[in-house]
Amino acid sequence: MTTPVWVITGLLDSGKTTLINQLIEQELDEQDILVIQFESGETPLTEQERVKELVFSKNQLEQIPFGIADTITRYIDRHSPDLILVEWNGMEHFHRLEEMLLQFTAKAVLSIEKVVYAADGASFKARIPDAGAAAFSQIAGSDCAYVRLRGHRRNRNDMDVLYNCNPDIRVYTSRDRFARALFRFGMKPRHCFLMILTAVMLYMMVFPLLNEVGVPSGRYVSIFLGVFLQAAPFLAIGVLLSSLIQVYLRTDWIQRRFPGKILAGQLFAVIAGFCLPVCDCASIPVFKSLVKKGVPMPAAVTFMLVSPIINPVVILSTWYAFNGNYKIVAARCGLGILCAVLCGLTYLFKPPADYLIEQAMPFRAVCVDYSLPAETGTRLSRFSLMMRHAQNEFFSVGKFLLTGIFASTLFQDMIPQAVAAGGAGAPWKALLVMMGLAFVLSLCSSSDAVVARSMAGSLPAGAVLGFMVFGPMMDIKNAAMLLSGFKSGFVIRLFATTFLVCFIVTGVFITGGSGGIGI
Numbered sequence: 001m002t003t004p005v006w007v008i009t010g011l012l013d014s015g016k017t018t019l020i021n022q023l024i025e026q027e028l029d030e031q032d033i034l035v036i037q038f039e040s041g042e043t044p045l046t047e048q049e050r051v052k053e054l055v056f057s058k059n060q061l062e063q064i065p066f067g068i069a070d071t072i073t074r075y076i077d078r079h080s081p082d083l084i085l086v087e088w089n090g091m092e093h094f095h096r097l098e099e100m101l102l103q104f105t106a107k108a109v110l111s112i113e114k115v116v117y118a119a120d121g122a123s124f125k126a127r128i129p130d131a132g133a134a135a136f137s138q139i140a141g142s143d144c145a146y147v148r149l150r151g152h153r154r155n156r157n158d159m160d161v162l163y164n165c166n167p168d169i170r171v172y173t174s175r176d177r178f179a180r181a182l183f184r185f186g187m188k189p190r191h192c193f194l195m196i197l198t199a200v201m202l203y204m205m206v207f208p209l210l211n212e213v214g215v216p217s218g219r220y221v222s223i224f225l226g227v228f229l230q231a232a233p234f235l236a237i238g239v240l241l242s243s244l245i246q247v248y249l250r251t252d253w254i255q256r257r258f259p260g261k262i263l264a265g266q267l268f269a270v271i272a273g274f275c276l277p278v279c280d281c282a283s284i285p286v287f288k289s290l291v292k293k294g295v296p297m298p299a300a301v302t303f304m305l306v307s308p309i310i311n312p313v314v315i316l317s318t319w320y321a322f323n324g325n326y327k328i329v330a331a332r333c334g335l336g337i338l339c340a341v342l343c344g345l346t347y348l349f350k351p352p353a354d355y356l357i358e359q360a361m362p363f364r365a366v367c368v369d370y371s372l373p374a375e376t377g378t379r380l381s382r383f384s385l386m387m388r389h390a391q392n393e394f395f396s397v398g399k400f401l402l403t404g405i406f407a408s409t410l411f412q413d414m415i416p417q418a419v420a421a422g423g424a425g426a427p428w429k430a431l432l433v434m435m436g437l438a439f440v441l442s443l444c445s446s447s448d449a450v451v452a453r454s455m456a457g458s459l460p461a462g463a464v465l466g467f468m469v470f471g472p473m474m475d476i477k478n479a480a481m482l483l484s485g486f487k488s489g490f491v492i493r494l495f496a497t498t499f500l501v502c503f504i505v506t507g508v509f510i511t512g513g514s515g516g517i518g519i
Helices: 016-027 058-063 065-079 094-101 104-109 124-131 133-140 156-163 175-182 189-212 217-248 251-257 262-275 280-292 297-310 312-321 326-348 363-367 379-411 415-422 427-441 448-454 461-473 476-483 488-511
Strands: 003-009 033-037 051-055 083-087 110-120 144-148 170-172
Touching: 003 016, 003 094, 016 033, 016 083, 016 110, 016 175, 033 065, 051 065, 058 065, 065 094, 065 104, 065 110, 094 104, 094 133, 104 110, 110 124, 124 133, 124 156, 144 175, 156 170, 170 175, 217 379, 262 297, 262 326, 280 297, 280 476, 297 312, 297 326, 297 461, 312 326, 312 448, 326 461, 326 488, 379 427, 427 461, 427 488, 448 461, 461 488, 476 488
Parallel strands: 003 083, 003 110, 033 051, 033 083, 110 144, 144 170
Antiparallel strands: none
């Protein structure tokens, strides 16, 4: 049986000990508690008979981390506390705690249930960036944050320093709501297994009933698995190459080589988009860094929009999905380049001003994995960082792929019939449907061609191309990432421009006979 552990982390003077005292006195008044302190501030720990304390210095933490883990393990074996509260040092990287408590003998007796980041509302926005990677790693590893406002009003911009490092973190400023959240427990892996087993058994029971009422569930499952097995390898290749560039290629390398002239910049943006196999998620941080370095806006916009469409991984996945149909590949690349260049050139007219949201923390922190050790100078550590980044990105983008495949499976029996029935004389309707679907599904550009091919049975080729051209340029996840770094007016203009240009260009292509392409 394992002992649950709650970790309270945060900078010095952020109120960690005060928060622990409040929990002990108000929420955990009937439990035997062990408090492990790796940092001692001015506030003393509550003295109660049921509360025991272990204190370790910074030197001990640096010199004998596994000796500390053995001490904790022996204490648990002798005293069996109901709960362990860990006050983690605000200047120590979070991976040290993971090394001590998530491996060897400690892993068998401890279970980290909650990680809380404590912050002081008056100063944390300015102090966190100054603390560097240690603070970033703690935020990235936290489930929730408790911010003491002390008379200050909650400001979304102030919380961005937390959300940029950990988009999934839950931030609480209300003491009552935070206390309620602490006692909500996530599902354990064994519970997930039981849920999956139960779902499989229910499916086996319901499967014959669905077939009897005319629902072809078996066909849906076959289509779903078939599309997923085709798309997953390209998604994996895409995130590996994207992570390789993210870790090994410095952003300023691209910035230094961007020409200052408009036409030369547009041409260079297209060439760079082909040579750098980054997905649409990875192109947005590069885009912001380009405009901050003074790269002309038309060239930066062109690079962001074109790179997820014409890079080699996307070309290969499109060729594979459409059984070697080079016309589809050429049309996708050609339309993608034309739309991206036209969108970029629109920024020659009334260039935007004051469009950036200035933040204390770098925008690309969303893509960085701070759970790794800070010493990343060696080849092995950089390779580990690349693999961890690829792993995180695969599972992050994978949920959009699964959602898209599920929708496309249903799409084949539902939406195409409606489009085919009412849109034979108006192909723009099918184009609108497919562009809207591309925005909602938010697929990765390295695997969206497989999903598009599975929906192409009763749709014109131009509508399918609209799906594959507009989707990588602008979708829900891209809009969300842009809104975290740019003002809403700029993002709305970019979305409207991209949508209109893609719709008009693809519509003209359809009117001209779609280049004689057949699917």
